[in-house]
Amino acid sequence: MKGRLSWKIPRLISPSSSALPWVQLCVIILVTFASVLSGFALIIADTSVQGSLVIGGEKNLWFSISFFLLIATFVPIANWCADRFGHKLIFFIGATLLLLPTFFCALTTNYWAMMFFRSLSAIGAGAVFPTSLTIIDLSFPPKLKTFAIAIYVASAFGVGTVVGIFLGGYFAEFFSWQLIYMLISAPAPIALISIWLFFLETEKKKHSFDFLGTLFYLILIASLVTGLSNVKQPWNTEGFHSKLFIISAILFLLSLYGFIWRESTTPQPLMKISLFKIRPFCLANIAIFIVASTYFTTTVSLTKIFESDFLYSKYHVALLQLPLGATLGTFGALSGILAKKIGIRLLASTGIIIVAISCFMNHKITIQSGHSQFLWFQAIRGVGIGMALGPFTALALKRIRVEDVGQAAVLITICRQFGGALGSSIIDLIHNIRFPFHLLRFGEQMSLNSPALINHLNKVDTYLVENSGLIPAVSEETAEGFTEAASLQSLAQLHEYAAAQADILSTNDGYLLIGYAAIIIFVIIAFFMLRAKWKERHS
Numbered sequence: 001m002k003g004r005l006s007w008k009i010p011r012l013i014s015p016s017s018s019a020l021p022w023v024q025l026c027v028i029i030l031v032t033f034a035s036v037l038s039g040f041a042l043i044i045a046d047t048s049v050q051g052s053l054v055i056g057g058e059k060n061l062w063f064s065i066s067f068f069l070l071i072a073t074f075v076p077i078a079n080w081c082a083d084r085f086g087h088k089l090i091f092f093i094g095a096t097l098l099l100l101p102t103f104f105c106a107l108t109t110n111y112w113a114m115m116f117f118r119s120l121s122a123i124g125a126g127a128v129f130p131t132s133l134t135i136i137d138l139s140f141p142p143k144l145k146t147f148a149i150a151i152y153v154a155s156a157f158g159v160g161t162v163v164g165i166f167l168g169g170y171f172a173e174f175f176s177w178q179l180i181y182m183l184i185s186a187p188a189p190i191a192l193i194s195i196w197l198f199f200l201e202t203e204k205k206k207h208s209f210d211f212l213g214t215l216f217y218l219i220l221i222a223s224l225v226t227g228l229s230n231v232k233q234p235w236n237t238e239g240f241h242s243k244l245f246i247i248s249a250i251l252f253l254l255s256l257y258g259f260i261w262r263e264s265t266t267p268q269p270l271m272k273i274s275l276f277k278i279r280p281f282c283l284a285n286i287a288i289f290i291v292a293s294t295y296f297t298t299t300v301s302l303t304k305i306f307e308s309d310f311l312y313s314k315y316h317v318a319l320l321q322l323p324l325g326a327t328l329g330t331f332g333a334l335s336g337i338l339a340k341k342i343g344i345r346l347l348a349s350t351g352i353i354i355v356a357i358s359c360f361m362n363h364k365i366t367i368q369s370g371h372s373q374f375l376w377f378q379a380i381r382g383v384g385i386g387m388a389l390g391p392f393t394a395l396a397l398k399r400i401r402v403e404d405v406g407q408a409a410v411l412i413t414i415c416r417q418f419g420g421a422l423g424s425s426i427i428d429l430i431h432n433i434r435f436p437f438h439l440l441r442f443g444e445q446m447s448l449n450s451p452a453l454i455n456h457l458n459k460v461d462t463y464l465v466e467n468s469g470l471i472p473a474v475s476e477e478t479a480e481g482f483t484e485a486a487s488l489q490s491l492a493q494l495h496e497y498a499a500a501q502a503d504i505l506s507t508n509d510g511y512l513l514i515g516y517a518a519i520i521i522f523v524i525i526a527f528f529m530l531r532a533k534w535k536e537r538h539s
Helices: 020-053 058-083 087-105 111-139 142-174 178-185 188-198 211-232 244-266 273-277 279-309 314-320 322-342 345-363 370-396 404-442 451-467 479-538
Strands: none
Touching: 020 058, 020 142, 020 188, 020 273, 020 279, 020 314, 020 345, 058 087, 058 111, 058 211, 058 404, 087 111, 087 188, 087 404, 111 142, 111 370, 111 404, 142 178, 142 188, 142 279, 142 314, 142 322, 142 370, 178 244, 188 479, 211 244, 211 404, 244 273, 273 279, 273 404, 279 345, 279 370, 279 404, 279 479, 314 322, 314 370, 322 345, 322 370, 322 479, 345 479, 370 404, 404 479
């Protein structure tokens, strides 16, 4: 019995059994599912948390952004720890840090305590993501790796998105946001016991920690996020010419140069960036960044639009966003089956072109759009992400040597998480730049001297006088004053309408940029695919 419960090689199921990798995959999906659930549920319930903790919008925004950023920050550090102490141990510690602090998030009533526990959860997720991919790659035979990764993506990210969005809206609307965190942490005992009983410890590698590379990496992330997040904030009136942005840009460029120099010259780098010399790996990671930025930012931007511009309830917001996760999960699972028949390159290329189409469809969204229009473009985007994310991950690992799988998993995870974290910052930056333009464009059409506006206001005046009742600030005896107040009310409504439309179009501009980026990477991948086929025919 003691041998069966051994930490290094437990024998509850024979290590040579073909069922063991699938049991491990189920546990990995369960733990990753909890991380995705935590991220997306908070996006929907963020204003409820904001009101409960009595914090401003800027602090509230960092709940989501910091979660994704900390994951990306600790991924390479966790990978070094996994090589040094074993992937099973680090995956176990990561799952513990992810699940247990989540429970304490439900008990806190203080912003900084909440940030502390969320940060611990993010560090845990940063350990879980790269070790998950490494364990899957090492556990499954080559013929089943693509299918296993597709199931992992579909179940953890697709189903996790659906459940996270629904629970975030449902519990925030009808119960309390604290119950969300309690529910997420509930599988902790099962997950931790399963890791002990069904995972095999990997061989430990003794190599030094790259402190200088880590320092450059941390400065790089901090300066990039600080610059992008604050360059167009209302308090930063100088924008790109502000000292904050200039200093952030200088630090970013210097740390980027230092990081590339360090990781290229040291024999034991924090991240093996030389893997980007492998063309499929490089192109796949660029595509993963684009797809992930679309995936994570869609929920953030739609939640903001539905709540701020359409004034929908949280439950209504959640229901309108279910198609994204549902189609992502469905087509993510189908991609594992289709990859065997048509190949992962064609499948991934088709997925990213569908993602690009969905980004262009974003520009059709206006304040007058109906529910069906929102549902359709989300469904199409989910199809594209489901067909692209898993196959591109498998494609990135295709030419990687066994000893480099851990480093490859780190870089893939960083590209995916940076897509989520930086994607939100980029969309927000483009929104802040374009919003004044769109608002001014609509405002010019509502000039008080415009004959069209005067004609429209005359019609609305009559409607308000006849249907809206008395305005408290206006005397009943003064018909002229009543009409004038009605005009002001009409004008205020038009300005509110214009601001909402400008808000939506400013966000759409960000997705237009992502769509063009997706088209460019598709053209590059298609070029190399056609060139490879041409060489095969003429060789």
